[in-house]
Amino acid sequence: MLILDGIKKSFAEQTVLDGVSLRIREGERFVLLGPSGCGKTTLLRLIAGFDTPDNGKVTIANQDMSPVAVEKRPVGFIFQRHALFPHMNVYDNIAVGPRVIKTPENEIEPRIEELLGTLRLSAKRAAWPGQLSGGESQRVALARALINRPRILLLDEPLSAVDENLRQSLRDELRDIQKTFGITFLFVTHDREEALTLAHRIGILHRGKLLQAGTPQELFEKPASPFVVRFLGGYNRFEGTVVERIGAGAVVKTVEGNRLQVENASWFAVGDECDVYVRPHHIAIGGPSEFTHPPNIWIGQVKQCTPMASRITYKVQTLSGKVLNIESARTTLEAGLQEGRQVRLALDGRYAHVFPRENDD
Amino acid sequence: MLILDGIKKSFAEQTVLDGVSLRIREGERFVLLGPSGCGKTTLLRLIAGFDTPDNGKVTIANQDMSPVAVEKRPVGFIFQRHALFPHMNVYDNIAVGPRVIKTPENEIEPRIEELLGTLRLSAKRAAWPGQLSGGESQRVALARALINRPRILLLDEPLSAVDENLRQSLRDELRDIQKTFGITFLFVTHDREEALTLAHRIGILHRGKLLQAGTPQELFEKPASPFVVRFLGGYNRFEGTVVERIGAGAVVKTVEGNRLQVENASWFAVGDECDVYVRPHHIAIGGPSEFTHPPNIWIGQVKQCTPMASRITYKVQTLSGKVLNIESARTTLEAGLQEGRQVRLALDGRYAHVFPRENDD
Amino acid sequence: MTPPKKDRHTALAWNILVGASIFLLVFLPFRSASVPSPGGDFLTLAELLPTGIAYTLGITLMSSLAAIVVGFAAGMGMLSSRPGVRVAVSLYTEALRGIPLLVLLFYIYYALGEFFAVPALAAAVFGFGFCYGAYMADIFRAGVQAVPKEQAEAARSLGMTQKQALMQIVMPQALRTIVPAIGNQTLGMLKDTSLVSVLSITDILRIGNEYATRHFNYFETYTYIALLYLFLTLLMSRVVQTIEQRFNRG
């Protein structure tokens, strides 16, 4: 449906997009996720035609977009603050698209009425944008874009300006609307949770490069780079050296002196320097008598214990001095292990991700 | 240490604080938690003396504060954006307090040097506030307040202006500094996670009233009101009627027609209308053959399945049409139960919170 | 525009000043009329002034229109994508803002008058139009730039050309800030029209000057003239304020 091929873009000598290639399928909800400044909004704007790539090609529905002017592209764009026209009421806002191409009013009206009905906006037909709630305003923006029957809808963080407690329900609404209309979604956000909730597939963008694209499941299980691990959630990072190979796995000796046995490390040889990432919930925590079986049983002292609604998070200092983040489910009424207590930790080597040593940031 | 006694305050006919009483102990980290507009900042400002209560009394270290001017109160105040004086360097910022009371410079200097050392700021002695990182700026604000040796430190959301990824480490730093100086902390925030991480005790403020004060554990286990449940995390709310009493528990029939057996409901009689709250992680989810034992086994269909780093969240629609939020730990490599699948749910009646029916919002 | 904090006192001051100036404007002419007229002229100041008021308001109105035309053109020039146009507009605005209005009036009337006869009234309107146009250019530019960029982009992505987006979407919104600002400039012009008295146009001040000199009655005449200006500007500032509020609300 949408094909990006080697897109490059610089502003004032600063490279913002550094060769992004991507294919998005018909009817897919694809989320571009990345920290602010990673180039995700720029990419969206290039697709819409607001800017022109220095290099590379945007193809929508088999048509090269390079010679196509903004107003002729088969895309809808949803802005961060929805960008409704404040001097027009809801009906007129939605009618802008059809009126520009001189559609007769008696054809426009039934189409708008239908959209208003589908999007639960019929009562707001004559309202002004300033009188709409955040959710209504989002639906009007969608209606305004959808009436033009675009091939793909580009959404530029439409939820970031919305109140925290509304965001969850607007997210669900976006999903539902996408399902109802079956339209292809390209959604841009810096919010991990938003991406995970909305996406069929997620593309992780960092410093103008697409690091990985895949389902949430793929990103968690087979992260392509350390940045993907770090960006998708809490983690512990161990710098170490491979000291032994065991099947597809290996034993890594960390700089603090701990031994860590990991399962997926077939690319590494003995002596290689590496970084091992272990997520906080892949470390089990227990009293001094638990976890008696090696490998990866470490001893430590609880430095901090924070009960959350469904989890308890710990900071535990191991004998070697390293402080680990640990998260455990909170299924009992227990308060968790108190600060100061001696504990045993079991690191699950199956879920450790091993990468070559990174030296920059 | 700090005693608030029946504090009331209105601005322009709007009641902001409606009789708040509270005792904070020497050396305690107390967090006032509430949504924006709940009156928490006003309360802090009354304690500092920036505003005057209409009613009630503030006592610090056994001294009634009513006749004491702002500049004479034994409190330190940390502002949201730290409010460092931009026209003075770090040293001079910290020296403001002692200089006002004409402390000789040769007494001030060693005290500042010591503070700078303790707070890892010695290298920044001559820096301007604009040149400091968020963390340094917070430490300077703390040093500036601490040099006056206040009895209590009032912190007004000092982390809310800080970048998301810095916040966690600044939080830990605040904890450490409080431990180092052993000073009493009164911290105000709207951020649940922040409160849970920082507090010995948390006070939940809502619409000018203190709903509950207690340890995080107490708030989770024995919430005093539905708002406390709702504000502290995800939840499912069931409106129902008590149809049977069993020991200290009861059976509630929900308006959708499900039966829900709960354990702690000794205040209720058969026929009482009530709201039952169950947290998403207290509902177990499994295939059609699991959880064969009553009570509280419901059947439903997965509407949405979102894998997060350590958890999977579901929306499941029961046969009665009610949609439940469910959260389960993510300890296996499985992708979770796919959307559209039939599942069985087991609601844990031990952790259900029952309250009389609420009709407003 | 004015911070809300001082609004209440400003409103009170407005009422007091309007009340006082109406009172004095009604009261003073009778005293003036009773002063013996050495010039043998039996017309009172109050009888002479309507002409002056007509000139003052007429010149204000025409100058404002001229400045709007000049300012709009220059403002759009500032937003042009062609650097040459932007430099030319900058030359115009910087030069006109650097020359005192009074000097400009003399220049147009006397200096350019050496080459072709410029009627005083035309000189005044040209002078004001070009001088204030240099400021209004910035108002038009800022008004357009104050409309969020996404408004134009949304319009484009819905199928509008650049020109359609500017005229149908951006301009209607820009007028909200432009119209009140033009009102304030016109208010300034109303006061500055007093400068045309040096071109022998019989505006309020000129009539006052002549009356005062002829009757040797400086204090009462100038008090009257000052109050009249005060009354007119206060009235007009209320009009501008009303426009401003309507535009901010709508």
Next chain:
Amino acid sequence: MTPPKKDRHTALAWNILVGASIFLLVFLPFRSASVPSPGGDFLTLAELLPTGIAYTLGITLMSSLAAIVVGFAAGMGMLSSRPGVRVAVSLYTEALRGIPLLVLLFYIYYALGEFFAVPALAAAVFGFGFCYGAYMADIFRAGVQAVPKEQAEAARSLGMTQKQALMQIVMPQALRTIVPAIGNQTLGMLKDTSLVSVLSITDILRIGNEYATRHFNYFETYTYIALLYLFLTLLMSRVVQTIEQRFNRG
């Protein structure tokens, strides 16, 4: 203050205009000198002007100082906790902003002159001081109010009294916005001093007027005068800009 977008073109325009005016200021007097002088006066315009420049700049400077004093007092009055003071200040500012400067000058010089002799120079400085003071009052008020409230509160909670907090913490920060704004007002004053020519003060414009009338040489004289003002204001605007940048950076 000016949006960055137009800065480059404004700077270019500034350079062109300064260059052109210097060139013409140097070139024109020689042509003027060669014009036969019907009045038998052998002094050239360029020789007469230093007095005018001295008056223009001197009056600008003194008026600016007067306006700063008046504006500071009135600005602090606006921030007073006593409503009476705030109303009084509002009456002053609203009245003075409603009366044209030229009328004010006539009023002080001629009308008040009926009761006590006011030297023209004093009338000018008083007029400018009170007129611009009404605007500077707002600059001082806004400057203080622009400093975040927490600055004063932080100072109080560290042990300062209200007055100490205002003078040691708030004012030094307020000056960052106040000083550049005063600079811009003074720039406006420089142009407005041309009005004092009507009070027979021999400022730049008055000397130009007299020279032009005596020599029947309007075009070249007024061109020269206009360029001179342009040169002076461009120069001063650069100074103000430098101050502004320094204050924004520091």
